[in-house]
Amino acid sequence: MVRLIITRLSTSIVSLIILITLVFFMVHATPGGPAYSILGVKATAKAIAAMNLKLGLAVPLPRQYAVWWWHLLQGRLGYSYQVNQPVALLIRVYMLNTLALYLSAIVLGTILSIIVGLIQGVYYDRLAGRIIGGLQLIFYALPSFFVGTILILIFAVQFRWFPTGGISDLRIENPGIFVYISHLTLPVLTVAIVSIAGLSRYFGQTVREELTKEYVRTAAAKGVAFPRILFGHVLRNALRPLVTILGLSFPYIFAGSIVVESVFSYPGLGWLLWQSALGQDYPVISAIVLLIGVLTILGNLLADIVNGLLDPRERFD
């Protein structure tokens, strides 16, 4: 198990180095360079040269690359052009909001997917399984902004149980746990509902396949009752591929966050990314891209480690 972690960790570090290098070049590939984006189309050549000097872009590329690393290791991500705040500070606030939203959505979505998938896998040829299969297709086809809007219409506009959006309330220092939860509920439900459709279908298929495996017949031949076969034997084996899929779905969930956070005006990374993209705020964009990359790598690392815990064959000992 220790070897698994070390091996996967070394692979992750290599991926990180490649990612950071890619982001560095991405910033330099912006049309006209950063100075041009800051000063605008009417900037003179002289002003651009001065800005390049100020931004540290006048030195040779290898040196800039080294400085980029040096700053990164100190946690310095530059200044936002738009709000003139350190990017690191800006991101810390928005990232916490995003993590709160997505971690709760993933936990809720996964638990529900497991329950729905188990029912579907066991009763795949019965009415219950068919109804679940049909619902999955319908929900899979619904885009997240549609689900979010419907939820807002029903629970915020009609019943007034939850707020429609969150941006102003959450900017208050220490808004209190209940305000926080009331702002989180609808976005979390939206993300969970959208992810359950695909995840539960996948998990249901895995459960159905696992149930035909020979070890299930062995357990039945031992006289083990069906619920115990399902929860004691099948569940753990079926979870493995689900964990892999979850690890891989991190970037997609973040990509979807732009839409969901916009619908709810939720101050998360997706919303920040959208705003920064509109204002061509490159330092913020590159920092967010870097962060999403890091989270994706961490997500996969975590999935590998959980798989190692679930399946002894994955451990390298």
Next chain:
Amino acid sequence: MSAILKLDDVSVALRRGKARAMPILDHLSLEVSAGKMLALVGESGSGKTIATLATMRLLPRGAKITGRIMLGETDLLTLDEPAMRRVRGRDIGMIFQNPLSALNPTTRIGAQINEAYRTHTGHSDRAARARTLELLGEVGIPDPAARFDDYPHQFSGGMRQRVMIAMALACSPKLLIADEPTTGLDPLVAKQILALLTRLRRTHNMGVLFITHDLSVVEEYADDVHVLYAGRTVEAGTAADFFAAPRHPYSQALLGAIPRLGQARLLSIPGTLPDPEQRPSGCRFAPRCAWAEPACAESYPAPQSLGGTTAACRLIAHIPPFVASTNVAAGQGRQSHAAGTLLEVENLTVRYARTNTSLISSLFGTAPKFTALDNVSFTLGKGECLGIVGESGSGKSTLGRAILQMVGYDGRIILDGEDFTALRGAALRRLRMSVQVVFQDPRESLNPRLRIGDSVAEPLKFMGKSSAARRQAAAGLLERVGLSARLLDVYPHTISGGQAQRVAIARALAAEPRMIVLDEPTSSLDVSTQAMLLNLLKDLAKERGLSYILISHDLAAVSYMADRIAVLNGGKCLEIGPSVALLANPSHDYTKKLVDASPQLRPSTGSLQISQSIQSRQAS
């Protein structure tokens, strides 16, 4: 002797989807006694596994079972599910063919055995642990306490089967059902498992229902034999009577299909097993039987007893009886191959990087290596068949892959004067075409999305033949391997395993190779199908001057096919020599052990005489 299990006129029909229930097993009656082993023998499709699943009431939903299945005084068919669950594992233990997939891969073996015990006794985990350790010791797992927390993948195939047996024995059942427990195991390991089962059933006075497709496996161990064909009993009797004088033509054919040392030609059964939907109303074997008369097709023959066994055959009195003979011409010489050398393998060494090495160590080439083949040298003559035998992990498959240039190696492989390592580009590709391969699992090795005709014709594409010419050539090749040209346009999943393997052979022939590597070509097939394929391969070799490298753990099949045999162990070649001499007089201890574990190699039965009598009958 008291019967533990008694099947009385049991029939099973299975329903697939909405289709009408299809009879799979008809009117099966048998008895397993305490401390005895009954071998239920039949090829795939005979209904033998269905019989055991019916006994355990583990058939899929929609299955219909009629008759009586008596366990002592209880008819299992009258029990409800909770009562039946108490029977499973407590009164009847069961072990399966492939212990790796039959054990839960993510649960420690100790916990899996504990579960079997706790399910029926309600004991605590601690009490169960003591019982489990005792069981592991009894089935011969060294140091049970240390292995208790290991997972199935950490055991070898034989040890895994011992774990399965320990699990089945947890509640000291009266009956053990063993469904092909030794199929797929190396002969040495299979022998140990059979010896273990024999010892256990004697010490526990436990009945054993042993399912197998291979009569040679049970010859030494069974007390009774029961042969099924297409869902019906064809012959039953004590093992002593049965092996001394099998009466039914199908039983005789099954025995004749088993390769034995020094045998000139295997007996193969013409035709194929009828579909459950299209079973003949009379004797089901009649369409394939050498002695069949028109009357055989009219009604199912009543069982008749003769010479100890009971056989369902009208003509039992007319079929030549068994001629006992202990003197088979073991030294039947094979023609020498003066035609010259085709393949030279010099100092072949293959090292694999161990899997699961870290990225860093693989980047810098510091990953530990494992030597799969160690300095192996031999030659293969034109038209010769060289058998490569050894246990799993001996390096025999690696040898085949090296000859096929599918793995990197040190040393030289020279085909007809041309060195593979010295060639590049088109010349290398041309040379590689002259070595073809047939793998173990024919279905896995055919692309499921390609029609049979396209699979066979694929090598011809590389030779630049037109589409029409390819199709014609593919039809000719299929015909040569005994298949109809009708199969050109069907997909692999619609044909049987034996047919699929013929297709694989046809595909190998399409490239007009000079030699074929046969990697366990018949290991996943029934005995009679194996006989047909081995005969076909022999004919093709003679007809086209082909050379073979035959890789197999089945010494009997190798002894039938090979002119010379090389014995591999731990990546080293222990000895190499002419088949008959090597098997009759093994110089190495390891070879001796291999020979001892292959009952078919003892030329003590008279199956040759049977096969000759049927062959002359088939010829006329």
